[in-house]
Amino acid sequence: MSRQLAALEARLSARLCFRGPGGFELTEFGRAVLRAAINAHDTLQMIGHELNCARSVMTGSLQIGIADNCLTNPECKLATTLTRFRQHSLRHRQVG
Missing domain, CATH: 1.10.10 (Arc Repressor Mutant, subunit A)
Known part of the structure; x- marks a missing residue:
């Protein structure tokens, strides 16, 4: 340095x-x-x-606040939705 x-x-x-x-x-x-x-x-x-x-x-940056039970509740599709959003964003970034 x-x-x-x-x-x-x-x-x-x-x-x-x-x-x-x-x-x-x-x-x-x-x-x-x-x-x-x-x-x-x-x-x-x-x-x-x-x-x-x-x-x-x-x-x-996207910041999302969630309650603890959103990750442990099997009815909550947040983890799946965030994964799909990330994959879509990465694909869009590669094309653009």
Whole structure:
């Protein structure tokens, strides 16, 4: 990691952080680079989202909250349904 950091600092011609026995501390320039990197990342995510919307593609995480008895109840088809949903999603991802 130190070599990668040193290489990045050489490429940017500026020190990003102070390194010592107590750990790392960002320089003012390092904080500016971090802010710029976060902004660039956020912008790229927004662009990806906009392009997916234009293609009518849904992306992201799906979170499902369930009660304990949903998994142990033989009448509940949640596990089967989630498996089918995952298989469909994987097939769609491979085709698209």
